[in-house]
Amino acid sequence: MSQTPAPEFHTALSSLARPERTLASDNSAGAHPAVVQAFVDCNTGHALAYGADPWTQEALGRFKTIFGDQTESLLVWGGTGANVMALTSLLQAGECVVCSDQAHIAVSETGAPERAMGAKLLLLPSPDGKIRPEQVTALRSMVGNQHSAQPGVLSITQCTEMGAVYSAQEVKALCIEAKKLGMRVHMDGARFANAVAAAGGTLADARAMTVDAGVDVLSFGGTKAGLAFGEAVVYFNPVYAKRAIYVRKQVNQLPSKMRFVAAQFNALLQDDLWIGLGLHSNAMAQRLYEATRHLPGVSYPLAPTSNGLFPILPQAAIAPLAQWCMFWNWEPAIHQVRWLTGWDTTAQDVDRFAAGVAALLQE
Template identity: 45%
Template sequence: MISRLHDPASRGFASDNYAGIHPDILAALATANEGHQAAYGDDAYTERLQHVFRDHFGARATVHPVLTGTGANVVGLQAMTVPWGAVICAESAHVNTDECGAPERIAHLKLLPVPTPDGKLTPALIERQAGGRGDVHRAQPTVVTITQPTELGTLYTPQEIAAICAYAHDRDMTVYLDGARLAHAAAALDVPLRALTTDAGVDVLSFGGTKNGLLLGEALVVLDPDAVRGTEYLRKAAAQLASKMRFVSAQFIALMESGLWLANARHANAMARRLAGAVSSLPGVRVVRPVQSNAVFAVLPADVTARLQKRHPFYVRDEGTGEVRWMCSFDTTPDDVDAFAAALAEELAASGADTEPVTP
């Protein structure tokens, strides 16, 4: 018997990946565990999942369950590019900074990063890397990728995504959306998932599950079948074809059919707003970015950060500026937020912080 290795009452704000599994997802896994099903996606759950995702993304959508977000990005981008192709992304994009070079190492594509003030691309910013078409010396820009919400917690409106897609399509480029937290964006903007994807002109996207209550699993969703090639083969070659795929698919069915995806995301977003409100008035704290989804970015004195991390896990985003990131989850409670804010106040008082609070 495995003994408990942690204090279940201990909650941090490092990542929504730290959260456990939603009880409804556990129940779905238990149901899917009954009897035998065909392997590698030829099961009843994965077949049903196609219809579930089409309800959200449109009749042409095809969903490919995968194991990780990096895997979804690698398979999706590789399926959209040619060997001489390049992908334009924000400099802060997860594919550029947090995937150990996987898109370039595994997918053999060239990333063309663009500096952005808030993590968001625009047609004008994309234009900086969109040149050189037909130049044999340059990797050819063929795909634009955006993250929604961005790695800095900011949101694209449906109109902003549509403008990017129109710009890209006019130049024979396609658009990939990294949607690891797409549910949180839809919840924050109060729009259907297809408003941020299908209706805006996105060609392919990833849809996150692990950050929104699943045990594991992400979804690669192809909206335009003409924008990809060989997706099934590339998924296998990238080690993302789960043999017991029914357990990934069953989780997504439970998440998507009942509206749990939206309830979880709304709750996480609300906890982030509560957290920002609780800490922004504390002397020595600067909330430095708009709180638009389930992330809060702030600057703290370095000694306060070091001590507070021993009490509640969270990450430092920028050692130079002292910027930290706090993430809220589907299972973050108001008591968690209040306890964290109280601990922060104690550490600020211990450090003698007297800086006036500043908010965006």
């Protein structure tokens, strides 16, 4: 039987031990063992569909424990669907969604929000992915102009697509300015666990940057945090939750066998496992930053605050390094790459990768 030949790497890397896990994305990681076990354990007998099962009721109760009794949460299949559902349930006729020009809903969801909502995305410039309060204030000139889409929803991402984290004070300042204009506020929390970990790693931190700050709806990321699949849309304002169950079905986000999503969340939320995994992946990113930031040829426009690093490398080093251990060439024009750690990234992975970067750049 013929064997597939081992891949050939750059000479500086060929003799080094490769990391077992890539730095491509936390989406590349598998599901946490506790989540897998919960999935298996719920696969017994029959349970009523569409959320009328004990696992779903337990999961919804856990979200109330985190965010308060006024919270209404709905489980969905995936992140794009969670965002589409949340935004659609907030939007009124003639309105637009205001977001960063780096936002996932703007650049990585194939126009799904616009198609489903039938509404415009208004993009604000934001090099680090953060929107500033004065940018929201400047939208006042649009209000009341019948020839302009009305600013209806502000959507912010936590953590941002550049790995930055809004503080609770920053979120609150944005919510204040948005609500002066009559806007609602959505938070895309695909990496919410990492943001909470960066803020201090407590449930109080989770509340401070969402419900206490004035956010109306949160897309609570599960897949990047350790689930196999599944997200939650968490409504802090029950007014907007009233239509949400219908919107969820309309945008194809109602799982029939919902217990399999709910059981995963029950494991992830048990004993704040989700925060612990966020703390770990953030720590691995920080470890990689410390191991590489002084290397010749490596520059960091921003120090990492979560699990994402965005260094600028010599152009000639990017392709061979990515072939050796996969990551994405983020902004090719300026030779900026993205290294992203996950809940399962190990210190050995980080140390091996850092050694590879050093060997390649110092050759």
